Amino acid sequence: MLLVLSFQFSIVKAQIPVEVFGGDKKATVDIMFFKFFKNKEGHNSKFLFFNRNRASIDYEMTTTTSLPQFGFTEAFSYNHEKLKGFAPVAVVQVLTRGVLPKAGIQFAKIKHNFVVFTWLVCETLAEPDLDYFLLLRYTPKLTDKLNLFTQAESVNAFPTVMQNQFSFTQRFRLGLQIKEFQFGAGLDMSQLGRNDFTKTENFGGFLRYEF
Numbered sequence: 001m002l003l004v005l006s007f008q009f010s011i012v013k014a015q016i017p018v019e020v021f022g023g024d025k026k027a028t029v030d031i032m033f034f035k036f037f038k039n040k041e042g043h044n045s046k047f048l049f050f051n052r053n054r055a056s057i058d059y060e061m062t063t064t065t066s067l068p069q070f071g072f073t074e075a076f077s078y079n080h081e082k083l084k085g086f087a088p089v090a091v092v093q094v095l096t097r098g099v100l101p102k103a104g105i106q107f108a109k110i111k112h113n114f115v116v117f118t119w120l121v122c123e124t125l126a127e128p129d130l131d132y133f134l135l136l137r138y139t140p141k142l143t144d145k146l147n148l149f150t151q152a153e154s155v156n157a158f159p160t161v162m163q164n165q166f167s168f169t170q171r172f173r174l175g176l177q178i179k180e181f182q183f184g185a186g187l188d189m190s191q192l193g194r195n196d197f198t199k200t201e202n203f204g205g206f207l208r209y210e211f
Contacts, residue, residue: 016211021186023204028056028188034110034117036079048087048108050075050117071095075119077106085109091121102131113147114138130158139177147177149184149208159194167192173206182208 019030032052036044052073058066077089089106092099104121115137122130134154139147150173157167168191175184188202 017182017208018211019206019208021188021204021206023186023188023202025060025200025202026056026058026188028054030054034108046079046081048077048079048106050077069096075106077108079108089119089121091119100125104131113140127159127161127164129164130160132156132158142176145178149173149175149177149182165192165194166197175206180210182206 015033016031017033019028019032021028021030030052031054034048034050037047037049039045050073052071054072055068055070057068060066061068072094073091074093075089075091077087079085079087085107087106087108089104091102091104093102094100101124102121103124104119106119106121107116108118109116115135117133117135119133120130121133122128132154133156135151136153137151139149141147151171152173153169153171155167155169155171159166170189171186172188173182173184173186175182184206186204186206190200191197
Protein backbone atom coordinates (compact mmCIF):
# COMPACT_ATOMS: atom_id res chain seq x y z
CA MET A 1 0.00 0.00 0.00
CA LEU A 2 2.86 2.39 0.79
CA LEU A 3 4.37 1.66 -2.63
CA VAL A 4 1.06 2.50 -4.30
CA LEU A 5 0.76 5.80 -2.46
CA SER A 6 4.37 6.67 -3.26
CA PHE A 7 3.72 5.97 -6.94
CA GLN A 8 0.63 8.18 -6.85
CA PHE A 9 2.40 11.13 -5.25
CA SER A 10 5.61 10.97 -7.28
CA ILE A 11 4.23 10.34 -10.76
CA VAL A 12 0.57 11.26 -10.82
CA LYS A 13 0.82 14.16 -8.35
CA ALA A 14 -2.88 14.11 -7.60
CA GLN A 15 -4.77 15.44 -4.66
CA ILE A 16 -6.02 12.47 -2.65
CA PRO A 17 -9.64 12.85 -1.47
CA VAL A 18 -10.50 10.58 1.46
CA GLU A 19 -14.14 10.01 2.43
CA VAL A 20 -15.40 8.57 5.70
CA PHE A 21 -19.09 7.63 5.63
CA GLY A 22 -21.02 6.61 8.72
CA GLY A 23 -24.35 5.01 7.92
CA ASP A 24 -27.06 3.37 9.97
CA LYS A 25 -25.84 -0.12 8.94
CA LYS A 26 -22.24 0.23 7.77
CA ALA A 27 -19.21 2.49 7.93
CA THR A 28 -17.00 2.95 4.86
CA VAL A 29 -13.69 4.53 3.93
CA ASP A 30 -13.25 5.53 0.29
CA ILE A 31 -10.18 6.94 -1.49
CA MET A 32 -10.93 7.76 -5.14
CA PHE A 33 -9.24 10.02 -7.66
CA PHE A 34 -8.27 10.27 -11.31
CA LYS A 35 -5.45 12.31 -12.77
CA PHE A 36 -3.71 12.73 -16.09
CA PHE A 37 -0.02 11.85 -16.21
CA LYS A 38 2.17 14.86 -16.98
CA ASN A 39 4.45 15.06 -20.02
CA LYS A 40 7.95 16.54 -20.07
CA GLU A 41 6.53 20.04 -20.48
CA GLY A 42 4.34 19.63 -17.41
CA HIS A 43 1.10 19.44 -19.38
CA ASN A 44 -1.50 16.69 -19.30
CA SER A 45 -0.51 13.69 -21.39
CA LYS A 46 -2.96 11.33 -23.09
CA PHE A 47 -2.71 8.79 -20.25
CA LEU A 48 -5.29 8.95 -17.46
CA PHE A 49 -4.88 7.04 -14.20
CA PHE A 50 -7.93 6.14 -12.07
CA ASN A 51 -7.48 4.82 -8.55
CA ARG A 52 -9.95 3.67 -5.94
CA ASN A 53 -9.48 2.00 -2.56
CA ARG A 54 -12.65 1.22 -0.64
CA ALA A 55 -13.42 -0.71 2.56
CA SER A 56 -16.63 -1.23 4.55
CA ILE A 57 -17.44 -2.59 8.01
CA ASP A 58 -20.88 -3.91 8.92
CA TYR A 59 -22.06 -3.04 12.44
CA GLU A 60 -23.51 -6.57 12.78
CA MET A 61 -20.18 -8.22 11.98
CA THR A 62 -19.36 -11.47 13.76
CA THR A 63 -16.39 -13.82 13.45
CA THR A 64 -18.12 -15.68 10.59
CA THR A 65 -20.79 -13.38 9.11
CA SER A 66 -21.01 -9.81 7.76
CA LEU A 67 -17.23 -9.70 7.45
CA PRO A 68 -15.41 -6.55 6.26
CA GLN A 69 -15.38 -5.95 2.50
CA PHE A 70 -12.63 -4.25 0.50
CA GLY A 71 -11.85 -3.37 -3.08
CA PHE A 72 -8.90 -1.84 -4.92
CA THR A 73 -9.28 -0.56 -8.50
CA GLU A 74 -6.50 0.63 -10.77
CA ALA A 75 -7.30 1.74 -14.34
CA PHE A 76 -5.21 3.19 -17.16
CA SER A 77 -6.70 4.74 -20.29
CA TYR A 78 -5.35 6.35 -23.46
CA ASN A 79 -7.25 9.57 -24.19
CA HIS A 80 -6.64 10.94 -27.68
CA GLU A 81 -8.22 14.32 -28.37
CA LYS A 82 -9.83 13.04 -31.57
CA LEU A 83 -11.85 10.52 -29.55
CA LYS A 84 -13.74 13.39 -27.80
CA GLY A 85 -13.45 11.92 -24.29
CA PHE A 86 -13.78 8.25 -25.22
CA ALA A 87 -10.79 6.00 -24.58
CA PRO A 88 -9.72 2.36 -24.35
CA VAL A 89 -9.19 1.39 -20.73
CA ALA A 90 -7.48 -1.47 -18.89
CA VAL A 91 -8.64 -2.19 -15.33
CA VAL A 92 -7.37 -4.40 -12.51
CA GLN A 93 -9.59 -4.92 -9.48
CA VAL A 94 -8.57 -6.64 -6.26
CA LEU A 95 -11.76 -7.58 -4.43
CA THR A 96 -12.64 -9.79 -1.50
CA ARG A 97 -13.42 -12.57 -4.02
CA GLY A 98 -10.15 -12.30 -5.98
CA VAL A 99 -8.19 -10.43 -8.66
CA LEU A 100 -10.15 -9.43 -11.77
CA PRO A 101 -8.48 -8.04 -14.93
CA LYS A 102 -10.86 -6.13 -17.21
CA ALA A 103 -10.82 -4.16 -20.45
CA GLY A 104 -13.26 -1.94 -22.31
CA ILE A 105 -14.27 1.62 -23.21
CA GLN A 106 -14.22 4.69 -20.99
CA PHE A 107 -15.59 8.22 -21.25
CA ALA A 108 -14.20 11.07 -19.15
CA LYS A 109 -15.11 14.75 -18.95
CA ILE A 110 -13.21 16.34 -16.08
CA LYS A 111 -13.59 20.05 -15.34
CA HIS A 112 -13.01 22.20 -12.27
CA ASN A 113 -16.60 22.10 -11.02
CA PHE A 114 -18.02 18.99 -12.67
CA VAL A 115 -17.02 15.45 -13.58
CA VAL A 116 -18.57 12.85 -15.86
CA PHE A 117 -16.68 9.57 -15.69
CA THR A 118 -17.98 6.25 -16.97
CA TRP A 119 -16.88 2.94 -18.43
CA LEU A 120 -18.16 -0.34 -19.80
CA VAL A 121 -15.64 -3.13 -19.25
CA CYS A 122 -15.61 -6.91 -19.39
CA GLU A 123 -13.61 -9.35 -17.31
CA THR A 124 -10.92 -11.15 -19.31
CA LEU A 125 -11.39 -14.35 -17.29
CA ALA A 126 -13.71 -17.27 -18.05
CA GLU A 127 -17.44 -16.74 -17.40
CA PRO A 128 -17.00 -12.96 -17.21
CA ASP A 129 -19.24 -10.23 -15.88
CA LEU A 130 -19.90 -7.03 -17.80
CA ASP A 131 -19.36 -3.96 -15.58
CA TYR A 132 -20.90 -0.55 -16.09
CA PHE A 133 -19.65 2.30 -13.90
CA LEU A 134 -20.90 5.92 -13.82
CA LEU A 135 -19.74 8.83 -11.66
CA LEU A 136 -21.34 12.29 -11.79
CA ARG A 137 -20.04 15.14 -9.62
CA TYR A 138 -21.10 18.80 -9.60
CA THR A 139 -19.68 21.41 -7.22
CA PRO A 140 -20.97 24.88 -8.21
CA LYS A 141 -20.04 27.98 -6.24
CA LEU A 142 -22.53 29.32 -3.71
CA THR A 143 -20.31 32.08 -2.33
CA ASP A 144 -16.62 33.00 -2.63
CA LYS A 145 -15.74 30.45 0.07
CA LEU A 146 -18.57 27.93 -0.19
CA ASN A 147 -19.50 25.37 -2.85
CA LEU A 148 -22.35 22.93 -3.18
CA PHE A 149 -21.14 19.32 -3.29
CA THR A 150 -23.24 16.77 -5.18
CA GLN A 151 -22.21 13.32 -6.36
CA ALA A 152 -24.07 10.34 -7.81
CA GLU A 153 -22.53 6.98 -8.55
CA SER A 154 -23.75 3.75 -10.16
CA VAL A 155 -21.82 0.45 -10.09
CA ASN A 156 -23.38 -2.46 -11.99
CA ALA A 157 -22.36 -6.04 -12.80
CA PHE A 158 -24.18 -8.03 -15.50
CA PRO A 159 -23.30 -11.76 -15.54
CA THR A 160 -22.84 -13.64 -18.80
CA VAL A 161 -23.64 -17.04 -17.25
CA MET A 162 -26.90 -18.13 -15.65
CA GLN A 163 -25.48 -19.17 -12.27
CA ASN A 164 -24.04 -15.73 -11.45
CA GLN A 165 -26.02 -12.92 -9.84
CA PHE A 166 -26.71 -9.38 -10.96
CA SER A 167 -25.28 -6.66 -8.73
CA PHE A 168 -26.43 -3.02 -8.69
CA THR A 169 -25.12 -0.28 -6.40
CA GLN A 170 -26.08 3.39 -6.21
CA ARG A 171 -24.41 5.98 -4.00
CA PHE A 172 -25.53 9.59 -3.48
CA ARG A 173 -23.85 12.48 -1.67
CA LEU A 174 -25.29 15.96 -1.03
CA GLY A 175 -23.53 18.57 1.05
CA LEU A 176 -21.21 21.56 1.14
CA GLN A 177 -17.58 22.19 0.27
CA ILE A 178 -15.34 24.57 2.20
CA LYS A 179 -11.77 24.64 0.90
CA GLU A 180 -10.47 21.04 1.16
CA PHE A 181 -13.44 19.80 3.21
CA GLN A 182 -16.73 18.36 1.92
CA PHE A 183 -19.46 17.15 4.25
CA GLY A 184 -23.16 16.32 4.22
CA ALA A 185 -25.68 13.51 3.90
CA GLY A 186 -25.33 10.30 1.91
CA LEU A 187 -27.25 7.22 0.86
CA ASP A 188 -25.83 3.89 -0.38
CA MET A 189 -28.20 1.35 -1.94
CA SER A 190 -27.52 -2.11 -3.36
CA GLN A 191 -29.44 -4.93 -5.03
CA LEU A 192 -28.05 -8.45 -5.45
CA GLY A 193 -29.69 -11.45 -7.10
CA ARG A 194 -31.22 -12.72 -10.32
CA ASN A 195 -34.94 -13.37 -9.90
CA ASP A 196 -35.32 -12.38 -6.25
CA PHE A 197 -33.10 -9.50 -5.21
CA THR A 198 -31.68 -8.80 -1.77
CA LYS A 199 -31.87 -5.05 -1.19
CA THR A 200 -29.96 -2.96 1.34
CA GLU A 201 -29.92 0.74 2.18
CA ASN A 202 -27.36 2.60 4.26
CA PHE A 203 -28.22 6.21 5.14
CA GLY A 204 -25.89 8.52 7.03
CA GLY A 205 -23.37 11.33 6.81
CA PHE A 206 -20.03 11.78 5.07
CA LEU A 207 -16.87 13.79 5.58
CA ARG A 208 -14.30 14.18 2.78
CA TYR A 209 -10.90 15.82 2.86
CA GLU A 210 -8.47 16.35 -0.03
CA PHE A 211 -4.88 15.78 1.07
